[in-house]
């Protein structure tokens with residue numbers, strides 16, 4: 001396809017430096033597809049890139065078009081791609097893996113040694129068009145709302161975390177109810193969790209957690225978290241904690257109120273080392289699991305099954321803006337008054 005497109009580019013290193021630009025429409029190479037983007041969502045990672053924190057500075061080499069959570073239609077294919085792929089509505093697995101390192105060969109491609117990411121290492125989806133490897137374009141259900149198809153990638157993080165241990169009939173705490181934690185509440189509900197305790201400092205997000213299936217809310221800014229979570233669990237603590245806050249204090253608390261023999265699934269990313277007391281882990285027989293991205297492609301299959309069974313995560317989408325208003329989108333996220341914010345190019 002010829003012509004130019006509008007897109008949001010991180011133009012140079014340093015805070016901000018995001019600009020709406022006009023760029024040539026990219027051409028799909030061998031094994032790649034060109035996607036016309038319908039909707040794209042802001043991820044916490046995009047905020048890191050905008051702010052240029054150490055995470056972003058270590059990974060990004062501007063100029064690069066950002067954005068990796070999206071859905072759209074395959075409109076052109078590169079050499080070697082099946083022609084029936086044209087016209088398919090797809091969402092994207094953002095992690096591009098090598099397929100030949102020791103981890104990929106062991107079936108652990110989500111921790112591939114050579115992972116690159118759409119919208120970080122190469123041009124992404126805050127644009128009218130994006131090129132990605134064909135194998136990263138996952139066909140989605142056209143009957144689902146397009147807003148939901150645009151956020152399957154972060155939903156996959158929630159599904160990966162919630163699939164790490166059995167939740168049916170269990171008492172589950174979801175700590176940090178940003179968009180991913182909120183989706184994890186809905187997933188845990190769909191997976192048959194019993195009591196779901198939402199732990200979050202933002203009242204608007206706690207209210208949304210109730211709408212998405214939480215049964216109890218705890219606000220660490222207003223109460224003693226350890227006491228409140230224990231009170232809600234007959235003094236025993238939750239059997240499973242799904243950690244999405246990335247807060248040092250929240251994670252240390254989790255190791256204090258987890259039930260003996262319980263499991264903590266860590267998906268939230270603290271900004272540095274946090275100093276855990278390992279006595280809390282081994283004396284109490286606690287299991288801890290770190291999860292990164294989505295299992296390729298097991299998590300996508302589980303997610304599809306849950307969506308087929310009626311999993312509904314629309315409630316965690318707060319705003320849909322034209323791409324030209326990208327700055328407003330980032331401001332909404334900073335204000336704490338938004339959940340998932342989407343752009344329509």
Ligand SMILES: NC(=O)c1ccc[n+]([C@@H]2O[C@H](COP(=O)([O-])OP(=O)(O)OC[C@H]3O[C@@H](n4cnc5c(N)ncnc54)[C@H](O)[C@@H]3O)[C@@H](O)[C@H]2O)c1
Pocket residue numbers: 043044157175176177178179180181199200201202205220244245246247249250266267268269270291292293294
């Ligand atoms: N493991 C992965 O592969 C992966 C992928 C994407 C994102 N993440 C991480 O998952 C986390 C959630 O992502 P998100 O997009 O929903 O981010 P987010 O920043 O919107 O959500 C974090 C939430 O935690 C809340 N919070 C902060 N301190 C708290 C405390 N002490 N107790 C309870 N809640 C607290 C915040 O108010 C916020 O609502 C982030 O840490 C992100 O870096 C991990």
Ligand SMILES: [Zn+2]
Pocket residue numbers: 043044045068069153154
């Ligand atoms: Zn993301």
Ligand SMILES: [Zn+2]
Pocket residue numbers: 097098099100101102103104105109112113114115
């Ligand atoms: Zn690999």
